[in-house]
Amino acid sequence: MGYVEIVGLRKSFSIRGHPLEVLKNVDLRVEKGEIYGIIGFSGAGKSTLARCINRLEEADEGEIVIGGVDIRSLDKQALLRERRNIGMIFQQFNLFEAKTVYENIAYPLRISKTLRKGIHTRVLEAAKVVGLSDKLAEFPGGLSGGQKQRVGIARALINRPNVLLSDEATSALDPQTTLQILELLKEINAKTGVTILMITHELDVIKYTCSRMAVLENGVIIENGNTNEVFGNSKSKTGEIFFKVYAEFQRGPEFTGGDGI
Amino acid sequence: MSLLDTPLWEVVKGSFAAEVWDKIAPAVFETLYMTAIASLITLVFGLALGILLTVTNPDGLLPLKMFYNLSGWLINILRSLPQMVMIILMIPVARVLFGKSYGTNPCMVAIAACCIPMYARIVESSILEISKGKIEAAKSMGSTNTQIIVRVLLPETLPSLIRGFTVAIIAVLSMTALAGMFGAGGVGDIAVRFGYQRFQHDVLFAAVYVLIALVQIIQFCGNFASKRIIKKRNLI
Ligand SMILES: Nc1ncnc2c1ncn2[C@@H]1O[C@H](COP(=O)(O)OP(=O)(O)OP(=O)(O)O)[C@@H](O)[C@H]1O
Ligand SMILES: [Mg+2]
Numbered sequence: 001m002g003y004v005e006i007v008g009l010r011k012s013f014s015i016r017g018h019p020l021e022v023l024k025n026v027d028l029r030v031e032k033g034e035i036y037g038i039i040g041f042s043g044a045g046k047s048t049l050a051r052c053i054n055r056l057e058e059a060d061e062g063e064i065v066i067g068g069v070d071i072r073s074l075d076k077q078a079l080l081r082e083r084r085n086i087g088m089i090f091q092q093f094n095l096f097e098a099k100t101v102y103e104n105i106a107y108p109l110r111i112s113k114t115l116r117k118g119i120h121t122r123v124l125e126a127a128k129v130v131g132l133s134d135k136l137a138e139f140p141g142g143l144s145g146g147q148k149q150r151v152g153i154a155r156a157l158i159n160r161p162n163v164l165l166s167d168e169a170t171s172a173l174d175p176q177t178t179l180q181i182l183e184l185l186k187e188i189n190a191k192t193g194v195t196i197l198m199i200t201h202e203l204d205v206i207k208y209t210c211s212r213m214a215v216l217e218n219g220v221i222i223e224n225g226n227t228n229e230v231f232g233n234s235k236s237k238t239g240e241i242f243f244k245v246y247a248e249f250q251r252g253p254e255f256t257g258g259d260g261i
Numbered sequence: 262m263s264l265l266d267t268p269l270w271e272v273v274k275g276s277f278a279a280e281v282w283d284k285i286a287p288a289v290f291e292t293l294y295m296t297a298i299a300s301l302i303t304l305v306f307g308l309a310l311g312i313l314l315t316v317t318n319p320d321g322l323l324p325l326k327m328f329y330n331l332s333g334w335l336i337n338i339l340r341s342l343p344q345m346v347m348i349i350l351m352i353p354v355a356r357v358l359f360g361k362s363y364g365t366n367p368c369m370v371a372i373a374a375c376c377i378p379m380y381a382r383i384v385e386s387s388i389l390e391i392s393k394g395k396i397e398a399a400k401s402m403g404s405t406n407t408q409i410i411v412r413v414l415l416p417e418t419l420p421s422l423i424r425g426f427t428v429a430i431i432a433v434l435s436m437t438a439l440a441g442m443f444g445a446g447g448v449g450d451i452a453v454r455f456g457y458q459r460f461q462h463d464v465l466f467a468a469v470y471v472l473i474a475l476v477q478i479i480q481f482c483g484n485f486a487s488k489r490i491i492k493k494r495n496l497i
Pocket of ligand 1: 042048049201
């Protein structure tokens with residue numbers, strides 16, 4: 001049994017009376033402490049999958065078990081407690097603009113009765129890990145994208161969750177910043193053993209961080225396994241298209257003559 | 262002094278005379294008192310109602326379709342009544358609350374009945390503007406609905422709530438002037454009694470200066486406060 005175990009997950013939305021099946025029987029098994037990649041095109045259902053895991057969206061059918069806890073059967077109070085065990089970071093960072101970096105990071109502790117003690121030391125510690133010790137008094141409005149995501153990461157990890165859901169966490173960042181953020185996530189993963197679900201549409205992100213991955217297409221996992229194996233096998237339609245697009249980009253410089261503009 | 266027999270310029274000059282301002286001064290305090298109390302009532306109940314509306318919205322934190330539709334309907338009805346009509350309609354309510362239907366306190370009931378629904382709508386539209394992502398983030402960290410309202414929705418929308426409140430205070434102020442006709446006192450009452458009924462246009466002018474100055478000051482304070490917060494948060 002994996003640490004994150006999803007079996008037969010289904011979710012459909014009703015759009016103007018018509019049902020739209022977004023997740024069709026998704027199975028997923030993620031081991032404790034690994035960084036697991038989920039790749040898929042826009043609209044494949046990646047965000048919906050992530051949101052079903054911490055029940056920002058209620059799935060229609062299926063089972064979600066994290067560390068032995070059956071997420072879908074939790075009552076309201078238990079769900080709130082369990083969510084503190086599942087961190088989440090976002091493409092648009094979703095920081096609180098009314099709060100300083102310090103208060104953003106401290107937020108998960110402030111809302112929890114049991115965690116109020118020792119907030120200060122823990123915030124300083126988390127800020128140090130993400131390299132923002134000198135920005136604590138600033139407001140997120142004045143930070144760069146990379147710095148904002150660092151705040152998001154510190155905020156998601158301050159509760160020491162066992163799982164981190166990363167939904168396109170680097171998609172709004174430039175390649176260099178993306179690399180730094182991925183490096184940071186890898187470092188945190190190695191140090192704390194947090195299980196990371198890396199959702200993305202960028203092959204490079206998966207290649208750089210994940211040992212295992214799954215390809216989601218139209219709500220179905222069409223392939224999964226070791227990243228290297230999946231990369232070697234481009235039988236699937238998504239695989240094929242992804243690699244084609246990827247290869248085109250790699251060849252980019254030839255088209256422009258190589259010397260740039 | 263009346264415009265009927267005195268040139269405009271003389272009336273304007275006359276409106277700065279000390280005896281005119283002796284009449285106006287107590288009325289200014291009455292107006293300030295009414296505006297302050299009615300604004301406070303509007304703030305408290307308008308904010309509460311606005312939050313309830315957003316929270317019970319079908320897409321909100323705690324969807325309650327019945328409540329949402331019912332209160333939306335009630336607000337629309339209250340907002341469609343002309344202020345003058347509202348004052349008359351509130352006479353029985355004021356009689357129940359204060360035992361009389363005439364004077365400052367009863368008029369404040371009518372002012373509140375007019376301005377609370379307006380401010381509630383402003384609050385609603387302010388809160389609806391907040392990005393869904395922030396609410397999702399707060400939820401993902403295990404926030405309760407109350408925590409989301411108090412720690413996220415209100416602080417995040419504060420500049421916009423302040424600007425909306427400025428609009429509400431000015432609406433309250435303009436309505437105190439109208440309520441003056443129903444025994445509420447204040448600058449509006451002075452303007453009507455002296456300016457309209459007794460043709461003392463110098464007094465009317467002075468009353469107008471006061472109202473203009475008050476609106477300017479309120480607007481300035483609102484803009485200043487909201488801009489300061491936005492600047493502090495590095496959002497411009
Ligand atoms: N709340 C919702 N109501 C209706 N339809 C929705 C809702 N959320 C998602 N969908 C639909 O579900 C499909 C999958 O959306 P989802 O956001 O999961 O895709 P995604 O793989 O994350 O795409 P992207 O890479 O663009 O983020 C889309 O067609 C979207 O329109
Ligand atoms: Mg998405």
